Amino acid sequence: MPAAAPAPPAADPEIVGREALRGVILKIAGEIVAAEGLPAVQARRLAAEGGCSVGTLYNIFGDRDGLILAINRETMTALSVPLDAARKASVKGHLEARLMALATAYMTFALENRNRWLAVFEFRLPDDAALPADFVAERARLLGLLVETIGSDVPDAAQRQTAARALFGAAHGILHLAVNNRLSDFDRADLERDLQFIVKAAAAGMRKMG
Amino acid sequence: MPAAAPAPPAADPEIVGREALRGVILKIAGEIVAAEGLPAVQARRLAAEGGCSVGTLYNIFGDRDGLILAINRETMTALSVPLDAARKASVKGHLEARLMALATAYMTFALENRNRWLAVFEFRLPDDAALPADFVAERARLLGLLVETIGSDVPDAAQRQTAARALFGAAHGILHLAVNNRLSDFDRADLERDLQFIVKAAAAGMRKMG
Numbered sequence: 001m002p003a004a005a006p007a008p009p010a011a012d013p014e015i016v017g018r019e020a021l022r023g024v025i026l027k028i029a030g031e032i033v034a035a036e037g038l039p040a041v042q043a044r045r046l047a048a049e050g051g052c053s054v055g056t057l058y059n060i061f062g063d064r065d066g067l068i069l070a071i072n073r074e075t076m077t078a079l080s081v082p083l084d085a086a087r088k089a090s091v092k093g094h095l096e097a098r099l100m101a102l103a104t105a106y107m108t109f110a111l112e113n114r115n116r117w118l119a120v121f122e123f124r125l126p127d128d129a130a131l132p133a134d135f136v137a138e139r140a141r142l143l144g145l146l147v148e149t150i151g152s153d154v155p156d157a158a159q160r161q162t163a164a165r166a167l168f169g170a171a172h173g174i175l176h177l178a179v180n181n182r183l184s185d186f187d188r189a190d191l192e193r194d195l196q197f198i199v200k201a202a203a204a205g206m207r208k209m210g
Numbered sequence: 211m212p213a214a215a216p217a218p219p220a221a222d223p224e225i226v227g228r229e230a231l232r233g234v235i236l237k238i239a240g241e242i243v244a245a246e247g248l249p250a251v252q253a254r255r256l257a258a259e260g261g262c263s264v265g266t267l268y269n270i271f272g273d274r275d276g277l278i279l280a281i282n283r284e285t286m287t288a289l290s291v292p293l294d295a296a297r298k299a300s301v302k303g304h305l306e307a308r309l310m311a312l313a314t315a316y317m318t319f320a321l322e323n324r325n326r327w328l329a330v331f332e333f334r335l336p337d338d339a340a341l342p343a344d345f346v347a348e349r350a351r352l353l354g355l356l357v358e359t360i361g362s363d364v365p366d367a368a369q370r371q372t373a374a375r376a377l378f379g380a381a382h383g384i385l386h387l388a389v390n391n392r393l394s395d396f397d398r399a400d401l402e403r404d405l406q407f408i409v410k411a412a413a414a415g416m417r418k419m420g
Contacts, residue, residue: 121387139393162407165400168387169385169386169388170381171380172387177331180331182331190375193372198408198412202408204414205407208414
């Protein structure tokens with residue numbers, strides 16, 4: 001029998017408390033965004049509901065932009081769950097079926113979490129500000145799910161990346177315009193038809209790359 | 211020789227003045243949006259720069275939403291000029307070339323008029339408010355340019371409408387994400403590659419409909 005592993009170092013209670021508070025604040029903020037949209041996220045309100053001071057809030061998140069990026073990162077992580085499930089469930093299908101499974105999961109999440117999903121795309125950092133590394137990594141992981149879904153149907157890695165970016169932008173644009181009633185009043189049947197058209201076309205386009 | 215046409219009725223100077231003022235305000239507002247974005251559009255500032263009262267401003271445009279919709283309609287009309295030129299210039303090309311000409315004209319307008327173009331898509335009316343009829347008509351006219359460009363390559367009118375909506379949403383989404391640095395830092399070569407991929411795929415998809 002191997003010797004018992006050494007006991008982990010006692011956790012610093014201040015760090016543990018800070019991490020717990022971060023989670024509490026993000027949960028409250030996520031609910032506010034879901035119910036009322038991004039403009040309703042205000043530091044004073046969050047501090048009051050989270051039971052901390054505004055100073056502590058800014059100490060954890062930096063500033064309002066940092067807080068919103070953290071909320072949006074949570075939303076991206078939540079989105080990755082149904083996307084990854086759709087990817088796994090469709091892994092034995094042909095390319096078009098796999099892409100359509102992902103597009104449908106994306107659409108369903110966006111419609112069921114409209115405000116949180118819109119917040120991810122409508123929030124803009126000032127032009128000179130850089131995105132935090134963990135946000136960039138989460139975004140790359142999400143696009144990676146699509147790249148992985150395309151898989152060996154597009155053998156060249158650079159072409160696979162282009163195809164994934166283009167299809168994501170395409171499906172996203174169709175969904176975004178539909179949710180915001182940009183081309184007409186929202187019509188789910190129209191939306192599904194538009195998505196299907198572009199996924200079918202993109203899948204055929206990708207097979208030609210392969 | 212035919213008899214001289216009757217003289218036109220004398221224009222009502224109040225209506226003429228109001229129309230002229232409307233044009234002046236829209237021009238100033240368009241310049242503010244271009245330079246500083248939509249949040250910088252404020253009634254008091256516009257009234258001061260246009261030489262009228264805030265009351266007169268609201269009398270012409272209804273409220274701030276009405277003013278912004280009027281600004282956005284102007285932008286859509288401005289966008290229709292290069293789109294229609296691209297449509298006419300490419301009318302003898304094959305489907306993919308015609309669609310790419312339109313997509314390129316759309317991209318060029320969006321990149322050169324970033325803030326005005328973003329304003330068209332980022333402004334949201336309250337959920338219970340209806341868009342004015344002239345706005346809806348201008349939007350339909352713009353989508354009509356794409357429908358017309360597809361033309362007889364998709365003989366069925368309903369399918370042609372789906373294809374036009376889907377491709378517009380797709381190209382728009384790719385451009386919108388790129389301009390807002392959503393998938394990576396802005397890279398024009400990446401953007402053009404992504405657009406080309408989706409236009410090529412969509413053209414092939416449309417030919418299959420035909």
